[in-house]
Amino acid sequence: MIRKLVFLALVLIGAAAAFLAFSWWSAGPTKEETGIIVAEGTGIGALGQELAEQGQIGLSPSLWRLNARLFGGGDPIQAGEFTIPPGTSAADILDIIQHGRPVQRFVTIPEGMPSILVQERVQATDLLTGDAPLPPEGTVLPQTYSFQRGDSRAAVIARMQEAMSDTLEELWPTRTSRSVVETPAEAVILASIVEKETAKASERRMVAGVYSNRLRIGMKLDADPTVIYPVTKGKPLGRRIRRSELNDVNDYNTYAMAGLPAGPIANPGRESIAAVLDPQETDALYFVADGTGGHIFADTLEEHNRNVAKWYALRRQRGEM
Incomplete structure (x- = not known):
């Protein structure tokens, strides 16, 4: 009798173990790819x-917890967003969350993008939440940033400013x-300004050198982008600068005043910042x-006027003037 009871108990234990194993490793109920966002500190x-x-497992939460304790190992649960293929078993779902790579999404801020366009780009980025604030000009570092589904737009911009x-x-x-900046x-x-004046990375230190020379001797910068900024807040002007805009006296127009404008006219990249801190030595x-997308540099006004004449001749040849 005792042998029969022991045998029956063993059969029941085996059946329970088989049930647990089957429920843990058998295909899950999902028919298409799904995802899950796991918050920091989430437990089993x-x-x-x-x-x-969410219907991603065919187990009750209590049965999931039991199986996870028995078969899931002790590795920690990662925070982040994870993709779950259709029909994934409970065992594989836990493995994905413990050892898989979270989904990464990206938003790129190009060098020289003004803050008003940064705000628009972040606002238009899907899967973020909330409204994008307008960051003060020059406080965002242009580069590519990763984010997770559900992150707030304000938090993403805050990371850009921290960078x-x-x-x-x-x-x-x-x-x-050689640098003339004091803060x-x-x-x-x-x-x-350097960022807006040249699209060639190889010219940044040279352009910074020219502007540093001008600032050092009290010469006006005469930088077209500073004229445009008060008109468009950094957005493309879409036309030629008017004479009235060149003559307009304001805190940004470096044709009408010597020295730096009142504030940045865009968000400069790391290399442009490095260039003004270590400008090229030049006269x-x-x-x-x-x-060709680059520039010709000159030490004297006479030499510069000859270069300008060549540039105007080339533009007339191209039908641009």
Whole structure:
């Protein structure tokens, strides 16, 4: 009799174990790809509750928790967003969340993008929440940022601003004797002009050198982008600058005043900031476009006027004037 009871108990234990194993490793109920966002600090029980509510497992939360304790190992649960293929078993779902790579999404801020366009880009980025605030000009570091579904737009922009603060703190000690900026804020202002004046990375230090020379001797910067900024807040002008705009006296128009404008005219990248902190040693005071996307530099006004004449001739040849 005792042997029969022992045998029956063993059969029942085996059947229970087989049931648990089957429910844990058998295909899940989903018919298409799904996803889950796991918050920081989520435990096994809370994870099972969420998976059951979303119909991603065919187990009750209590049975999930038991199986996870028995078969899931002790590795921690990662926070983040995870993709779950159709029909994934409960065992594989836990493995994905413990050891898989969370989904990463990205938003890119190009060098020289003004804050008004940063705000628009972040606002238009899907899967973020809330409204995007308008960051003060020059406080965002242009680069690519990762985010997770459900992150707030305000939090993403705050990370962009933190990256700029960290970059300025890192680069400021590299300032050389050739630099004319006296504060990190001035570095951002001048770097934003350099960023807007040249699209060639190889020219940044040279353009910074020219503007540093002008600032050092009290010569006006005569930078077209500073004229445009009060008109469009950094957005493309879409037409030629008017004579009235060149003559307009305001805190940004460097044709009407010497020195730096009142603030940045865009969000400069790391390399432009580095350029104004360590500008190229040069005697040049002038530059003009060369027709290839770069510029020709000159030490004297006479030389510069000849370069301008060549540029105008090339534009007339192209039918641009």
